[in-house]
Amino acid sequence: MRRTYCLFAVALTACGPGSAADLSSTEVEGWESFRASVHQEAWEGGKFIVDGDIALADEDALFQYYLDYLDQERAVEGFGVSKKSLLVDRVGGADNIQTWGRRYQMTYCVSTSFGTRYDQVVTTMAAAARSWADQVGVDLLHDASQDTNCTASNNNVYFDVNPVTDTYFARAFFPNDGRSARNVLITSSAFTTTSGGRDFEGILRHELGHTLGFRHEHIRLANPCTTEANTNNRALTVYDEQSVMHYPQCRTPAGGGYRQTELDYDGARSLYGTAPALILTSAIL
Structure with missing residues (x-):
């Protein structure tokens, strides 16, 4: 599922349909927590590193990664599926x-x-x-x-x-x-x-x-x-x-x-x- 990334402000009002505004308050908090936990390479233009060695070019790509993860979580329950x-x-x-x-x-x-x-x-x-x-x-x-x-x-x-x-x-x-x-x-x-x-x-x-x-x-x-x-x-x-x-x-x-x-x-x-x-x-x- 593709959505357009927009920065989280005080209210999610300008993002449009199919965007960050579709997220629940818990999922918004989850994104903020996830974003804070993700390592970014220290040099100029450094990539965001997820799952150990997967390099994402920018914050838009990182947000899409998070949305894909949420979509999977909504569809799959348990471990080893x-x-x-x-x-x-x-x-x-x-x-x-x-x-x-x-x-x-x-x-x-x-x-x-x-x-x-x-x-x-x-x-x-x-x-x-x-x-x-x-x-x-x-x-x-x-x-x-x-x-x-x-x-x-x-x-x-x-x-x-x-x-x-x-x-x-x-x-x-x-x-x-x-x-x-x-x-x-x-x-x-x-x-x-x-x-x-x-x-x-x-x-x-x-x-x-x-x-x-x-x-x-x-x-x-x-x-x-x-x-x-x-x-x-x-x-x-x-x-x-x-x-x-x-x-x-x-x-x-x-x-x-x-x-x-x-x-x-x-x-x-x-x-x-x-x-x-x-x-x-x-x-x-």
């Missing part, structure tokens, strides 16, 4: 995926400002990229010639990989984002965490899944696991609790780590096809 699948993002009724012209040319740079961790980031990004490209018809290519100028304004690469100081492990982007928003941002905690079976490579595998258009698997579980609404997506496979796109803390106790499953690859291949190397190998056999 409607478990389905690897999910692809949808924009304007179409799958939000990389175009044919881009999917084999997803070039990136790794900022030298990682300092002593630069080599580790280069190596681990390459491994995470191969984890998708070895199975699925995409390619993510490191252009080391751009590493000394690895910024969000560098149009010689499709996206940049940069260090930041923030509360998340890392965050990425979706295929429809413009160049300035196409970043994989990594904090120092990503290098050392073991929370829920995570490791640095697993975190990057998850984030690169977002760059291919994949949503969080755990949004099918509803509260209390996530505030991310189960909207604007399409199911690709049956529900997979072990998916790399599923937060470990949202799994049953003693769940797995942070790696792609065969269902992840099946869902990804349904959009991007099989990795060319696998097709050639199959043909030879």
Whole structure:
């Protein structure tokens, strides 16, 4: 459900139908509380971060996120309802995926400002990229010639990989984002965490899944696991609790780590096809 965002003043009188004025007083208070609790990146133009690593461009997008969450809450009761699948993002009724012209040319740079961790980031990004490209018809290519100028304004690469100081492990982007928003941002905690079976490579595998258009698997579980609404997506496979796109803390106790499953690859291949190397190998056999 789409509504127009307007700022909350003393009275909600000028918002028009289908807007914030449709909210109950409790929901208005809920929005104000939610808005106050959401983390915003500290730098100029910093995004609002929801559900751990989903970046929303501005307060309008954050308000729509809240409205989508309310719509789901009104329709769904309980926990663990409607478990389905690897999910692809949808924009304007179409799958939000990389175009044919881009999917084999997803070039990136790794900022030298990682300092002593630069080599580790280069190596681990390459491994995470191969984890998708070895199975699925995409390619993510490191252009080391751009590493000394690895910024969000560098149009010689499709996206940049940069260090930041923030509360998340890392965050990425979706295929429809413009160049300035196409970043994989990594904090120092990503290098050392073991929370829920995570490791640095697993975190990057998850984030690169977002760059291919994949949503969080755990949004099918509803509260209390996530505030991310189960909207604007399409199911690709049956529900997979072990998916790399599923937060470990949202799994049953003693769940797995942070790696792609065969269902992840099946869902990804349904959009991007099989990795060319696998097709050639199959043909030879």
